[in-house]
Amino acid sequence: MERLPGFRDFYPEPLPANETWSCDLRQHIFARWRETARRYGFREFDGPPLEPLELYTNKSGTEIVAQLFNFTDKGGREVSLRPEMTPTVARMVAHAERAYKKPIKWFSIPQLFRYEKQQKGRLREHFQLNCDLFGETDAAADAEVLALLIDTLRALGLTAADFVIRLSSRQAWQGFFADRQGDPARAYEFYQVVDKLEREKEDVSRERLAALGIDLAAVNSFIAASEPTPELAAVLANLSARGLRDFVQVDYGVIRGLAYYTGVVFEAFDRKGEFRAIAGGGRYDNLVHLVSGGKVNLPALGFGMGDVVLAELMKARGLVPKSFHPVDLVVLVEDETLRSESLGLVQRLRDAGRAVDYGLTPAKGDRQFRRALELGAERIVRLERDPAGALIAWVKVLADRSERRMPLEEVVAACGG
Ligand code: HAM
Numbered sequence: 001m002e003r004l005p006g007f008r009d010f011y012p013e014p015l016p017a018n019e020t021w022s023c024d025l026r027q028h029i030f031a032r033w034r035e036t037a038r039r040y041g042f043r044e045f046d047g048p049p050l051e052p053l054e055l056y057t058n059k060s061g062t063e064i065v066a067q068l069f070n071f072t073d074k075g076g077r078e079v080s081l082r083p084e085m086t087p088t089v090a091r092m093v094a095h096a097e098r099a100y101k102k103p104i105k106w107f108s109i110p111q112l113f114r115y116e117k118q119q120k121g122r123l124r125e126h127f128q129l130n131c132d133l134f135g136e137t138d139a140a141a142d143a144e145v146l147a148l149l150i151d152t153l154r155a156l157g158l159t160a161a162d163f164v165i166r167l168s169s170r171q172a173w174q175g176f177f178a179d180r181q182g183d184p185a186r187a188y189e190f191y192q193v194v195d196k197l198e199r200e201k202e203d204v205s206r207e208r209l210a211a212l213g214i215d216l217a218a219v220n221s222f223i224a225a226s227e228p229t230p231e232l233a234a235v236l237a238n239l240s241a242r243g244l245r246d247f248v249q250v251d252y253g254v255i256r257g258l259a260y261y262t263g264v265v266f267e268a269f270d271r272k273g274e275f276r277a278i279a280g281g282g283r284y285d286n287l288v289h290l291v292s293g294g295k296v297n298l299p300a301l302g303f304g305m306g307d308v309v310l311a312e313l314m315k316a317r318g319l320v321p322k323s324f325h326p327v328d329l330v331v332l333v334e335d336e337t338l339r340s341e342s343l344g345l346v347q348r349l350r351d352a353g354r355a356v357d358y359g360l361t362p363a364k365g366d367r368q369f370r371r372a373l374e375l376g377a378e379r380i381v382r383l384e385r386d387p388a389g390a391l392i393a394w395v396k397v398l399a400d401r402s403e404r405r406m407p408l409e410e411v412v413a414a415c416g417g
Helices: 023-039 062-066 086-099 139-155 170-179 184-196 202-211 216-225 230-241 287-291 307-316 336-351 365-374 408-414
Strands: 050-052 070-072 078-081 104-108 111-113 125-134 163-169 248-250 264-270 279-283 300-306 329-332 356-358 379-385 391-397 402-407
Touching: 023 104, 023 125, 023 139, 023 307, 086 104, 086 125, 086 287, 086 300, 125 139, 125 307, 139 163, 139 230, 139 264, 139 279, 139 300, 163 170, 163 230, 170 184, 170 216, 184 202, 202 216, 230 248, 230 264, 264 300, 300 307, 329 336, 329 365, 336 356, 336 379, 336 391, 336 408, 356 365, 391 408, 402 408
Parallel strands: 163 248, 329 356, 329 379
Antiparallel strands: 050 078, 070 078, 104 125, 111 125, 125 300, 163 264, 264 279, 279 300, 379 391, 391 402
């Protein structure tokens, strides 16, 4: 049986085949994501992987709706696997916002599903860090979310030489469209043409814009100027104060495909332009209102960062940890008459918080030693009886092969970590 196209198997290292994904690398990424969100005071939440289809139709925009993994369940409900987390978090916040002080700062690491054409950097499932902030309209909130995005990538070893955040504004584009008497009911249609400019043939874009009464040359010069709005200027000043200005560049070539964005929007890309977007986000001040059927009104903004492009970029920049250490110690059982004593030691070391492995059944010493190397253990411990019958332990540090002899009672303290 093969797995479905666009889905991944995650194996522990060392990986058995090229097309498999590393569960160790995934944990490394998730750990950095969680640590960084914690440093910014974001709290973790989660929601259901299956949602009513209606949560997405008319809210996320045509592109995502065309990619839904949806079906009718056995109770006759129209449902969909979640393609993104934003409608879910908007729904959850709308239900519970009274229980929390504002601003609400939440993060989550959901697995998301989109029935996309499989290609480099795009699969049918991915994990996505989502960080969202509710209840603040000031540009200070936009800057805080951008700083968190930057620091998340820095925590994985990426620098300003590796990535850039292209910062833009739906409001700037809204102004551009209104100045040219664009029909407000067709604004989203216009944004979608701008969103596809970099990928679409010039003639196709020119025609689509003309149908909206807009001139392609005017669009191009608006992008070339990318004159920051007062709101973007405030965001940039805030990031400068933190020393993070180099990570951001105003670029009206970005507008974002999703329908719900209302203000600042942004996307993170690798500087060399080899990969698809690493992350994307922005302000969506009307979504909570929409999802709650008009009951709750809360401004909001946030971003999503996928694990697929990120892992590809980390591999290309040599930022994947060389080795993963599943265990700290291996207890060798070379003398089977000491198995009970060895098991007692394994248990005491585990009680002390160490990750410990040992051979479940009798095996030659060199085989046990090779397994300790494969598991990346820092140390091996083996027990022996001295001529007087007392139990002693040998603790070997594998990095330099140095070995120390000690009474059994001292092992836990010596290897306590
Ligand atoms: P998005 O731009 O659709 O935004 O996705 C964010 C990131 O998720 C992308 O930049 C990409 O790295 C990753 N991603 C998306 N689709 C795929 C895929 N099929 N395969 C692999 N990676 C993918 C959103 O989803 C918004 N809901 C983000 C957001 C949160 N906005 C505000 N809060």
